[in-house]
Amino acid sequence: MKRAGALALIALALAALAIYPAFATGYGVRAVLQIFMWIALAGSWNVISGLTGYVSFGHVAFFGMGAYTGGLLIAKTGWPWPLAALGGAAAAGLLALAIGGPCLRLRGPYFAIAMLGLNEVLRALVSYFEGLTGGGNGLSLPTLDATVPIYYAMGLTAAAVTAGTYLILSSRFGLRLMTIREDEVAAEAMGIDTFSHKLVAFLLSALGPGLAGALTARDQGYIEPLSVFPLATTITMIVMALFGGKGTVWGPVLGAAVLFIAQEMVWARYPYVHPLLFGAIIVAVVLAMPRGVLGLLQLKFRLPRTI
Amino acid sequence: MNVVITPTMVGQVIISGLLSGALYSMVALGLALIFGVMRIINVAHGPLLMLGAYTTYFLYSGLGLNPYLTVPVSMLVLFGVGLLLERTLIFRVVDAPELSSLLLTFGISIALVNATQLAFTSDLRAVEYLTGSWLVGPFAVSKPRVIAFAFAVGLTGLAFVFLKYTRTGKAIRATSQSREVAMVCGIDVGRIHLLTFGLASALAAAGGALIAVIVAIQPEMGQVWTFKSFLVIVLGGAGNYPGALVGGMLLGLVEQLASLFLTTQLSEVVAYVLLVLVLLVRPTGLLGGRQT
Numbered sequence: 013m014k015r016a017g018a019l020a021l022i023a024l025a026l027a028a029l030a031i032y033p034a035f036a037t038g039y040g041v042r043a044v045l046q047i048f049m050w051i052a053l054a055g056s057w058n059v060i061s062g063l064t065g066y067v068s069f070g071h072v073a074f075f076g077m078g079a080y081t082g083g084l085l086i087a088k089t090g091w092p093w094p095l096a097a098l099g100g101a102a103a104a105g106l107l108a109l110a111i112g113g114p115c116l117r118l119r120g121p122y123f124a125i126a127m128l129g130l131n132e133v134l135r136a137l138v139s140y141f142e143g144l145t146g147g148g149n150g151l152s153l154p155t156l157d158a159t160v161p162i163y164y165a166m167g168l169t170a171a172a173v174t175a176g177t178y179l180i181l182s183s184r185f186g187l188r189l190m191t192i193r194e195d196e197v198a199a200e201a202m203g204i205d206t207f208s209h210k211l212v213a214f215l216l217s218a219l220g221p222g223l224a225g226a227l228t229a230r231d232q233g234y235i236e237p238l239s240v241f242p243l244a245t246t247i248t249m250i251v252m253a254l255f256g257g258k259g260t261v262w263g264p265v266l267g268a269a270v271l272f273i274a275q276e277m278v279w280a281r282y283p284y285v286h287p288l289l290f291g292a293i294i295v296a297v298v299l300a301m302p303r304g305v306l307g308l309l310q311l312k313f314r315l316p317r318t319i
Numbered sequence: 320m321n322v323v324i325t326p327t328m329v330g331q332v333i334i335s336g337l338l339s340g341a342l343y344s345m346v347a348l349g350l351a352l353i354f355g356v357m358r359i360i361n362v363a364h365g366p367l368l369m370l371g372a373y374t375t376y377f378l379y380s381g382l383g384l385n386p387y388l389t390v391p392v393s394m395l396v397l398f399g400v401g402l403l404l405e406r407t408l409i410f411r412v413v414d415a416p417e418l419s420s421l422l423l424t425f426g427i428s429i430a431l432v433n434a435t436q437l438a439f440t441s442d443l444r445a446v447e448y449l450t451g452s453w454l455v456g457p458f459a460v461s462k463p464r465v466i467a468f469a470f471a472v473g474l475t476g477l478a479f480v481f482l483k484y485t486r487t488g489k490a491i492r493a494t495s496q497s498r499e500v501a502m503v504c505g506i507d508v509g510r511i512h513l514l515t516f517g518l519a520s521a522l523a524a525a526g527g528a529l530i531a532v533i534v535a536i537q538p539e540m541g542q543v544w545t546f547k548s549f550l551v552i553v554l555g556g557a558g559n560y561p562g563a564l565v566g567g568m569l570l571g572l573v574e575q576l577a578s579l580f581l582t583t584q585l586s587e588v589v590a591y592v593l594l595v596l597v598l599l600v601r602p603t604g605l606l607g608g609r610q611t
């Protein structure tokens with residue numbers, strides 16, 4: 013009964029979001045599109061960091077990788093953008109395998125710091141290979157007004173990331189990931205191949221940002237190294253996932269929606285205060301409510317674990 | 320790109336590499352101490368270095384102090400900041416899962432960088448005190464880099480003497496070998512954690528103060544130092560303090576060689592490839608695991 017009610021609620025929300033562009037202003041569509049993007053990013057970060065316990069400080073690298081791959085496929089080879097977006101996701105996945113191979117073999121903070129550096133490295137490479145990427149001058153895509161189709165594509169991405177998280181969380185695979193998070197030695201002793209589980213989780217967590225990056229490149233029509241590899245994007249997705257509740261299905265959705273709206277309404281007027289606040293929110297959440305808003309609600313209302 | 324590489328150029332590169340390597344060693348020693356004693360990777364290490372650089376800048380531009388005389392002042396100020404951070408925030412995550420300490424120090428680092436940006440803007444600031452080079456035989460060595468090298472070697476040496484011969488230094492090493500046994504021996508482990516964090520912040524501050532005389536500073540200068548310091552302790556073997564010295568020199572050399580044979584733009588990429596290679600081939604670092 014409860015389950016049917018929840019499903020009905022989700023279906024209703026999806027239907028409302030699906031017909032939204034028919035009524036909304038251009039700004040409204042763009043704002044919800046942004047929320048979709050943040051849900052996809054925060055939700056993807058949540059898979060490797062919230063569920064598996066391996067903190068990624070450079071997840072924007074996959075966003076940038078997707079943006080440049082998608083952008084180049086559109087601008088240089090003329091692929092239609094939906095196909096280029098899939099190409100962006102594939103490239104981000106390959107990058108995850110290449111980095112995860114050496115860095116996830118080890119326990120400890122190696123992975124976190126390797127991800128911190130990855131972003132700088134990609135930015136340096138994009139600037140260096142000017143002939144292909146346009147370097148610091150950026151890359152312009154042929155003009156195309158596709159905001160509404162991209163709204164749907166980004167919405168699908170966000171929905172896929174969220175549904176994927178639910179499927180992982182309610183599967184044996186998800187349980188194994190959480191075992192690794194809680195105690196990796198114990199996980200190994202129980203016969204879990206921790207390395208390949210971490211690598212698959214990492215691969216999955218790179219696909220969403222790759223897709224979102226390519227879609228954003230198409231939507232904006234112009235990309236440059238500074239706009240697609242900002243540390244601020246990583247910070248924002250981490251704050252959103254932590255605030256909503258890491259390791260949950262709906263936490264990143266909640267965090268993305270609440271913080272994006274708060275950012276648009278209040279913090280946009282004080283542009284310099286808001287990253288400072290983000291830092292403070294991370295500190296406060298880690299110390300005071302490590303399971304985020306949703307974690308608190310879970311405890312209070314005895315909600316199911318797979319929420 | 321067909322530049323002939325002469326022995327003089329190689330010698331020059333080795334000198335520059337060792338000069339910057341000593342700075343890497345000193346800053347990374349701070350990160351290594353915190354990791355060894357508290358089992359925490361302090362992501363805010365680089366931003367603490369940035370605060371040291373700003374302290375020196377303001378003492379120089381505001382009070383007209385000789386920037387080299389401000390090095391101990393910056394160290395003292397950041398020692399205090401380190402104590403404050405440890406006592407209010409860091410100590411809460413010492414025994415928590417790694418996820419908590421990484422995220423907490425990441426949050427602190429963002430807050431420090433953006434508070435600095437808010438207070439002092441993102442403008443580049445420079446301590447224009449000493450420029451130019453000395454000619455030693457066929458080699459040109461930059462004056463501020465030589466002095467920074469001398470400071471770094473001296474301070475690192477002092478840190479090692481402190482760790483090796485003083486009671487407190489021995490207590491720090493004991494805690495890093497085994498916290499439980501140290502506790503049984505009557506060492507106040509909480510106090511050692513506090514002191515270690517303060518010392519590490521002071522070492523970062525010394526690095527920042529010296530760098531401020533070499534290049535222009537800005538609030539976001541620190542993050543790359545967190546990454547490089549980490550790279551240094553991975554190269555040398557995490558938790559291995561002499562390893563930080565070797566790792567720092569090695570990173571300095573590799574970066575300079577990369578800028579000679581490839582291009583300066585790619586020196587960070589080369590450092591990154593080095594990290595990945597070490598993790599693949601010898602994850603315990605070149606000098607092996609943790610011994611103190």
